[in-house]
Amino acid sequence: MLHNDKLYAFSGAWGDEPLKMSLPGLPENYHLERHTYTISMHETLALWFIDSHLRGLALLTHTGKSMVVHEGHPYSIGLTSMKPSASLGILLDIDGGPVDREWVWNDIHPWQLRVLEGSPRPSLLLKLHLLRSRSLLEGKVTEKQLISHPIPALGLQVTLLFKADESGxxxxxxxxxxxxxxxxxxxxxxxxxxxxxTIGENVPLVRVSYSPKTVPATISVAQVFIC
Structure with a gap:
């Protein structure tokens, strides 16, 4: 949902209030230029993309109460209160276009929306970001502990690749x-x-924290493969 120039993601099922979280990265010219907005549904995970960049993820679970773990860059993270069906029919509720002008839209044009019923497990190859940051861990020169932005792990296989020029x-x-x-x-x-x-435990979210033994240290590889 677009409201006051903010894009919101919703997820959940009948019961408690659905998960609601704002998504970062809405283009300033969203109403003037062509952009793509994609939702990908999996068995335990919903993913929101803007122009092919991950901007939000929700763990599809029964927690009793929806939880927003983080809102903002690089991507928002939440947990649903009730797990929605992974194979629902798709309904796009479109509101906001002037009915007298067929090819003009005031905000996000519905032709730019895509909803994908994905495989049970996603296929994500991600470079780790710094916690709550647009910056990547790769290439960072540090003299202190660095923490990554969380990644999903519930019901998934997560493999981490990491390399630094100093031990730690x-x-x-x-x-x-x-x-x-x-x-x-x-x-x-x-x-x-x-x-x-490879993460050996079935847990909701994981993040990594690197503490170099010798400083300064440079991280050259910090990536995860999720499937």
């Missing part, structure tokens, strides 16, 4: 329904050697 410690953390982040595992990061790590 990598903490794997999970989100809890209490709103806290707790450590699941920790890894020793060797100097200038790529490591691959």
């Amino acid at each position: 410690r990598l903490s794997i953390e999970t989100y809890t329904l209490n709103g806290t982040w707790e450590e699941l595992d920790s890894l020793k990061i060797p100097e200038n050697k790529l490591i691959s790590y």
Whole structure:
């Protein structure tokens, strides 16, 4: 839903209030130029894209109360109170176009909307962002701990690739329904050697925290493969 120049995502089922969260990255010229808006539905995950960039994700779960984990860049994150069906028919409720001008629209034109009923599991290849930032971890030179933006893990296989030019410690953390982040595992990061790590626990969200042993340290690879 577009309201006051903000784009909102909704997800949920009959019961408690559905999840509602604003999506970052709405183009300033959304009403003047062509842009694409895509929703991809999977068994445990809904994804929102603007111009092919991930801008929002919702874990489709029964939590009893919807939760917004984060709103804003690089992408918003939430949990639904009731899990919606993954195979519903699609209804686009279109409102906002002048009825007297067929090819003109005041806001987002419906021809730019796409809703995809995806496979049960998504196929995502992502470069990790800094927590709540548009910046990527890759290329960052740091003298302190760096934390990544969370990624989805519920019912998914998540494989992490990480490499830095200085040794250090990598903490794997999970989100809890209490709103806290707790450590699941920790890894020793060797100097200038790529490591691959697959999340072995079925948890809602994960993030990584890198603490270099020697500073400054430069991160050259920080990517995840989610399927």
